[in-house]
Amino acid sequence: xxxxxxxxxxxxxxxxxxxxxRDTIVLEADDVVGGISxxxxxxxxxxxxxxxxxxxxxxxxxxxxxxxxAPGDFLLRPRMSRIYYEGKFYxxxxxxxxALRNLGLVEATRCGLSYxxxxxxxxxxxxxxxxxxxxxxxxxxxxxxFKTYSEKVWGVPPSEVSADWGAQRIKGMSLFKAVWEPLxxxxxxxxxxxxxxxxxxxxxxxxxxxxxxxxxxxxxxxVEKAGVEVLLESAVVGVxxxxxxxxxxxxxxxxxxxxxxxxxVISSMPFSxxxxxxxxxxxxxxxxxxxxxxxxxxxxxxxxxxxxxxxxDNWIYIHSPKVKVxxxxxxxxxxxxxxxxxxxxxxMEYFVFEGDExxxxxxxxxxxxxxxxxxxxxxxxxTQVQRGxxxxxxxxxxxxxxxxxxxxxxxxxxxxAEVPNVHPVGRNGxxxxxxxxHSMYTAMLTVENIVAAAGHDIWSVNVDEEYHEERSxxxxxxxxxxxxxxxxxxxxxxxxSGAP
Numbered sequence: 001x002x003x004x005x006x007x008x009x010x011x012x013x014x015x016x017x018x019x020x021x022r023d024t025i026v027l028e029a030d031d032v033v034g035g036i037s038x039x040x041x042x043x044x045x046x047x048x049x050x051x052x053x054x055x056x057x058x059x060x061x062x063x064x065x066x067x068x069x070a071p072g073d074f075l076l077r078p079r080m081s082r083i084y085y086e087g088k089f090y091x092x093x094x095x096x097x098x099a100l101r102n103l104g105l106v107e108a109t110r111c112g113l114s115y116x117x118x119x120x121x122x123x124x125x126x127x128x129x130x131x132x133x134x135x136x137x138x139x140x141x142x143x144x145x146f147k148t149y150s151e152k153v154w155g156v157p158p159s160e161v162s163a164d165w166g167a168q169r170i171k172g173m174s175l176f177k178a179v180w181e182p183l184x185x186x187x188x189x190x191x192x193x194x195x196x197x198x199x200x201x202x203x204x205x206x207x208x209x210x211x212x213x214x215x216x217x218x219x220x221x222x223v224e225k226a227g228v229e230v231l232l233e234s235a236v237v238g239v240x241x242x243x244x245x246x247x248x249x250x251x252x253x254x255x256x257x258x259x260x261x262x263x264x265v266i267s268s269m270p271f272s273x274x275x276x277x278x279x280x281x282x283x284x285x286x287x288x289x290x291x292x293x294x295x296x297x298x299x300x301x302x303x304x305x306x307x308x309x310x311x312x313d314n315w316i317y318i319h320s321p322k323v324k325v326x327x328x329x330x331x332x333x334x335x336x337x338x339x340x341x342x343x344x345x346x347x348m349e350y351f352v353f354e355g356d357e358x359x360x361x362x363x364x365x366x367x368x369x370x371x372x373x374x375x376x377x378x379x380x381x382x383t384q385v386q387r388g389x390x391x392x393x394x395x396x397x398x399x400x401x402x403x404x405x406x407x408x409x410x411x412x413x414x415x416x417a418e419v420p421n422v423h424p425v426g427r428n429g430x431x432x433x434x435x436x437x438h439s440m441y442t443a444m445l446t447v448e449n450i451v452a453a454a455g456h457d458i459w460s461v462n463v464d465e466e467y468h469e470e471r472s473x474x475x476x477x478x479x480x481x482x483x484x485x486x487x488x489x490x491x492x493x494x495x496x497s498g499a500p
Contacts, residue, residue, distance in 0.1 A: 004026075015068070027235075037216060398431045425442040
């Protein structure tokens with residue numbers, strides 16, 4: 001059995017296969033395990049790539065986490081995120097009373113009037129994220145709290161992003177409800193519980209004390225102990241297929257080309273790359289579908305500062321258009337074991353396309369930029385920054401344009417018909433907006449399909465529109481899904497220079 005990729009999906013598959021007694025080899029192109037859920041270690045500091053809260057409604061995944069890591073390896077951490085805008089902190093999710101207090105009486109009045117105006121004359125087009133938010137909050141609050149960050153993350157204006165993206169994150173919310181709900185609670189004499197208002201967001205989550213990479217480093221050790229071979233720096237260059245499906249995988253390792261025969265392939269490598277690796281190649285329409293998929297890339301500049309330069313949040317969203325940074329992690333707030341005594345580490349996160357100006361900027365210049373921007377938003381003075389580290393993460397987020405669904409469907413149906421023993425899993429492996437838990441679950445179900453002919457539909461995982469960190473209070477509904485933003489096709493094609 002060949003597993004391609006040693007991220008959450010790939011290593012979960014290897015772990016489950018080892019328990020089933022299947023001979024398995026894992027091929028990972030990178031020199032570390034964990035994929036985007038890795039933890040990068042530099043000089044005693046550890047960095048999470050993007051921030052990973054360990055919270056799931058999928059009980060088999062929860063059980064597996066605790067099967068891999070000992071109870072003492074998990075911390076229970078408070079959930080806290082805020083928005084930083086014009087020198088002030090705002091609650092996230094948006095607490096309108098807090099927001100209006102911070103904005104001041106004059107601007108708060110303008111925001112209220114802006115909301116009343118859209119109630120009388122709502123946007124004609126509410127199919128976009130911009131139209132959806134404006135209809136629920138008014139133009140001024142939209143400009144303050146929604147526009148800039150969305151542009152930073154996806155590289156396109158919110159007017160060109162699907163409304164579905166916003167609907168699941170502020171579902172059921174409007175300016176009226178956000179003001180009325182806390183007032184109603186107080187008038188009723190009840191304690192105001194922010195975590196249970198409207199979005200019902202989780203209040204705390206689990207976190208491995210040495211970061212998410214601790215989970216996957218431990219998992220690697222366990223599968224290797226069980227006899228699974230995990231080869232790093234082993235890039236797959238070919239999947240040989242015949243009338244019955246895939247029969248061998250070809251990969252480069254230690255400067256030589258290798259070939260391993262197999263009866264099944266579980267792949268978490270980018271879906272497009274998997275299809276291109278087929279030998280003989282797929283028909284032109286399937287190859288064109290692979291060429292149609294694109295990716296958003298990501299880099300973190302981690303700055304070491306005194307512990308006093310930290311903040312209580314897991315992360316802060318930066319909504320100022322004056323700086324390029326989109327979000328700032330405080331790794332010391334995730335776990336005190338991630339930082340050295342007396343210091344913390346702030347991860348300045350930039351959403352980019354591989355090959356653009358920021359991506360190609362030298363590490364020294366990126367550290368200088370991040371240091372300057374940290375000071376510009378008033379958090380830490382440049383003299384307090386002790387050192388910096390840069391981590392680039394290509395293909396961090398699949399791009400979802402208005403034709404990607406058709407492309408994915410073309411590829412998956414061809415694979416199912418022509419190479420049925422090749423099984424895509426995970427976020428990039430399926431080009432699907434999965435979180436870590438859903439990526440793991442696709443791998444777990446795939447292994448059940450292989451060893452027990454379970455017949456699970458892997459593609460049905462993560463299709464519910466309910467936000468993944470909401471508690472579900474409606475009977476048997478699981479609410480395990482999360483949809484993806486749809487961005488313009490032309491933007492993905494023009495700016496996505498990192499697209500394969």
